[in-house]
Amino acid sequence: MKKQDLEDRNPSLGETVTAGIRRLLVEGAFTPGQRLSEISLCERLGVSRNTLREAFRTLAHEGLVTHQPHRGVFVTRPDAASIVEIYRLRRFIECRALSEAWPSHPAVKEMRAAVEEARTCRERRDWQAVGTANMAFHGAIVALADSARMNVFFRQILAELRLAFGLMADKEWLHGPYVEMNEQVLETFEGGDTTAAVALLEQYLAQSERIVLAAWERQASL
Amino acid sequence: MKKQDLEDRNPSLGETVTAGIRRLLVEGAFTPGQRLSEISLCERLGVSRNTLREAFRTLAHEGLVTHQPHRGVFVTRPDAASIVEIYRLRRFIECRALSEAWPSHPAVKEMRAAVEEARTCRERRDWQAVGTANMAFHGAIVALADSARMNVFFRQILAELRLAFGLMADKEWLHGPYVEMNEQVLETFEGGDTTAAVALLEQYLAQSERIVLAAWERQASL
DNA sequence: TCAACGCTATTGTTGAACAATCGATACGCA
DNA sequence: TGCGTATCGATTGTTCAACAATAGCGTTGA
Numbered sequence: 001m002k003k004q005d006l007e008d009r010n011p012s013l014g015e016t017v018t019a020g021i022r023r024l025l026v027e028g029a030f031t032p033g034q035r036l037s038e039i040s041l042c043e044r045l046g047v048s049r050n051t052l053r054e055a056f057r058t059l060a061h062e063g064l065v066t067h068q069p070h071r072g073v074f075v076t077r078p079d080a081a082s083i084v085e086i087y088r089l090r091r092f093i094e095c096r097a098l099s100e101a102w103p104s105h106p107a108v109k110e111m112r113a114a115v116e117e118a119r120t121c122r123e124r125r126d127w128q129a130v131g132t133a134n135m136a137f138h139g140a141i142v143a144l145a146d147s148a149r150m151n152v153f154f155r156q157i158l159a160e161l162r163l164a165f166g167l168m169a170d171k172e173w174l175h176g177p178y179v180e181m182n183e184q185v186l187e188t189f190e191g192g193d194t195t196a197a198v199a200l201l202e203q204y205l206a207q208s209e210r211i212v213l214a215a216w217e218r219q220a221s222l
Numbered sequence: 223m224k225k226q227d228l229e230d231r232n233p234s235l236g237e238t239v240t241a242g243i244r245r246l247l248v249e250g251a252f253t254p255g256q257r258l259s260e261i262s263l264c265e266r267l268g269v270s271r272n273t274l275r276e277a278f279r280t281l282a283h284e285g286l287v288t289h290q291p292h293r294g295v296f297v298t299r300p301d302a303a304s305i306v307e308i309y310r311l312r313r314f315i316e317c318r319a320l321s322e323a324w325p326s327h328p329a330v331k332e333m334r335a336a337v338e339e340a341r342t343c344r345e346r347r348d349w350q351a352v353g354t355a356n357m358a359f360h361g362a363i364v365a366l367a368d369s370a371r372m373n374v375f376f377r378q379i380l381a382e383l384r385l386a387f388g389l390m391a392d393k394e395w396l397h398g399p400y401v402e403m404n405e406q407v408l409e410t411f412e413g414g415d416t417t418a419a420v421a422l423l424e425q426y427l428a429q430s431e432r433i434v435l436a437a438w439e440r441q442a443s444l
Numbered sequence: 445t446c447a448a449c450g451c452t453a454t455t456g457t458t459g460a461a462c463a464a465t466c467g468a469t470a471c472g473c474a
Numbered sequence: 475t476g477c478g479t480a481t482c483g484a485t486t487g488t489t490c491a492a493c494a495a496t497a498g499c500g501t502t503g504a
Contacts, residue, residue, distance in 0.1 A: 234456070234457095235456075235457070269458090270457065270458045270459065271458090271459085272457070272459090273456090273458080291465085293466065293467090
């Protein structure tokens with residue numbers, strides 16, 4: 001008997017709600033630290049409290065919201081330590097995945113598609129979508145390692161990082177420069193120089209960390 | 223009133239149930255592939271269906287059970303590919319954590335404690351407890367890397383791996399040899415030869431993978 | 445001022461109810 | 475007999491209403 005992937009088209013209501021709130025979160029519809037009231041949210045989404053609470057449980061497991069017993073769930077407020085930790089994990093995971101990748105791995109096509117998508121969205125100046133495409137690019141890098149569990153874990157920490165992006169005002173500066181950087185990594189890798197591609201990737205991640213941390217410091221002082 | 227830390231132990235009923243089922247799962251109280259009926263389980267645990275379903279959601283997220291819409295939740299049946307993937311991740315994560323570890327990291331004490339615990343339990347021929355101590359040892363190795371998110375992820379894949387252990391009859395052969403191996407890794411590391419410790423660890427993980435895979439093949443043919 | 449008290453809004457948990465779906469059984473037809 | 479199909483029962487999906495438990499807040503009283 002073959003087990004179907006999670007591709008399976010059966011979006012139960014609970015999963016739909018979870019995905020909906022997740023999108024609201026990473027798109028910055030809520031402010032970090034904000035409390036999410038069960039009553040107001042389940043009215044707004046048109047679902048029952050039980051269903052909403054199931055969604056909260058999942059999101060709390062993913063780290064996007066924080067559950068405090070008898071107080072409620074709050075949008076996770078990323079701290080500087082979390083940002084540093086996540087970037088450390090990203091360098092660890094992404095660089096390893098890229099350095100050991102099979103050059104004609106199917107995920108390379110996903111990387112290319114993400115670069116194209118990012119370029120298109122940048123022309124529309126839709127920075128939200130550029131950010132999504134950027135996430136897809138780095139997710140594809142991790143997919144090179146062919147580990148379903150690692151893919152899930154990585155998507156999770158990227159979503160958490162994106163909460164921090166929500167704190168930043170200038171989305172163009174946040175996402176814009178990485179369109180070229182990603183493409184450069186991809187072309188270096190496709191050109192066969194894996195070592196150089198990894199070095200570029202590591203350098204870009206370090207730069208991104210500096211930018212995000214600086215922005216975090218700015219808003220923390222408000 | 224002073225604000226408590228998030229350490230605060232407030233095990234809600236749902237979390238208690240989740241932990242209880244998790245323990246039953248890793249201790250092999252259920253057989254892989256078995257369906258967990260909501261009605262019978264919530265009677266057995268004395269909780270309502272809603273609470274039980276919250277627990278199921280969490281466990282499904284951890285990979286210990288598999289949710290099939292409108293059919294129920296089933297104890298995840300590990301396949302050979304999962305075992306291979308998990309060991310690949312273990313080598314990746316544990317070896318890196320150990321190789322970059324600070325020699326006097328607090329987690330080293332945890333490693334030592336786990337080794338002692340394993341030895342004690344082996345004398346009692348309590349192989350279940352030896353397995354738990356073994357998991358604690360490897361969890362401590364990962365803790366050397368000081369990444370809370372990685373710690374959670376690693377505990378999760380170890381729990382999933384332990385489902386596969388449940389398929390094996392001879393627990394002594396499964397856990398017994400690793401008491402010495404773990405101690406050897408620890409002492410080599412404490413002796414200052416990190417490179418050699420990592421090499422030992424990698425070798426032991428490879429051996430463990432062979433044993434578990436062989437056992438899996440045997441039971442798969444039944 | 446401040447401590448103790450009780451109030452209120454919210455979360456935690458339950459049980460029942462109904463809808464939706466899966467799997468199996470029984471039926472009809474060639 | 476063999477096979478497709480209608481039907482049925484059991485289980486899951488979801489909602490609702492109710493009550494318990496708790497945190498935060500305001501009031502009272504010295």
